[in-house]
Amino acid sequence: MSREESAAQARLREAAAARIRAARPELADAYDLASAEGLLAVRARIAEDTAAPEHLAAVVIGRFDLASWARATCEFALGLDPEQAAAWRRSFTRTVFLAGNPDNLRERFSFAHFADDGSAAWTDPGPAADSAGLRRLLKLFDGPRPLPVRADTVVEIPPRAGRRPDRPPVHRELHIAASGCRVSDALVHLNHLLAEAVLDGLIRPGDTLTIRHAPRLTGLTDRFAALRVDTDPTLPGRLRAAAGLTEEALLVPHHRP
Template identity: 45%
Template sequence: MFTQEFLRTQLASRIRLAHPGRGDEAPDPGPLTAELLTELASAAEAATTTVTVVLRRFEPQVYAESVLRYALSLPDTLRASWLRAYTRTVFLTGNPANLTGRFGFHYVSQDGSMAWTAPDDAGERSPLRRLLRLFPTAELPPLPARLRVPATAGTPEHDGPAPVREARLYAVTTRVSLAAYLVHVHHVLAEAVIAQLIDEHTELTIHHVPQLDPADGPFDLLRVVPDPDAASDDQPETAGAGRLRAYAALTLTAGAS
């Protein structure tokens, strides 16, 4: 199990990256107190940059492949601002085929079941938000223990095989709704692409696990957010900020095709 102190450190480093004035060049704000985390989390929550995803159905293999293809399709200018804008992702229920003529989607999945907008600051004012309902917070359906997601690159243009990275994503399934699963997996994969941990030559294996095991690390990326099911009054060391939980983690290993 991860300690709360370790998770607070992970959360604080992620939020400082997004919070104006608390980047790498900012002075150290001091101990990672509950009050500081509450302040930083509130600033992140107030961020307006949003990606809207329209889903007709959920299929885990197609979903993971499509998230990677979407993130890889973003131009460098949008990738550079993603982390600092603390970009949020909103999932809506709908059929992209009925909407593509009215909305300029940035990316549509190969099977047409999902469509993404480019990051923007429309937030709650998005016409899609007014037209469609939020994807339901349903129980997470049965998932395979492992999913293999092939590299998205086609035939390399240079001579010889392209170098291949191998990545493992561990996604928590205990006390996680389908809507939450979509968000956690999306954020880890998108941020891994933006941080250049994953590229078009990366082969990904997704492990669905009851909880994260530190023994599977060290992790290159960890998704840490407040646990909505934990009562903060039982955890005096996290009072005011809530108890934290790690929901997904990514680790890389070098490989060759």
């Protein structure tokens, strides 16, 4: 492995460790999160930990549009109260994606957020039993097709009416590694990345995201404020950046002549 590859792997391990510390800080002292072996051990511990109560959100998807879904995912996470957010974070923002028409379910189930175009609806994150009825009714959303590679898409997170922003709006780029990525993979990777970026304060109302596709995100990791790290299916034992959110750039307001 070259020096550049070793440095990239260390950066990815650092990002994976930071996610574990944010969700389950009590595990940080029990494992060597700087090593690949330590990360594997803590992942196995989390998978086997039946004592930790699991909180999850369920999302009903009628039709998938990446820009609309990304915007609504951020809005949903921004609407959580601190207690909900903390419990969901301890379960690593687990989310179950279901196939169905959200409009047909409004009267039967309680949803916390609907996408503006009605394409998707979110339940509040909570104990798995809370969404058991909905999950029994609907099938898992199956997105086996490759993620369509599109031109750069700008997504604006709406400001909150009547509320002063916490800080000036910023612009970030949202990169996703499209090579070998199915729609279902993109949902998982971007859901965790965007939701946790909101909980960390990296994305706020009024911000703008530019969604960009690339075959792989090699050579770009130093630009990212947040990374979604996954195992590399082509190189056993290696990690890869599945998606990333860049450092902020202040938005320049437009002045009318």
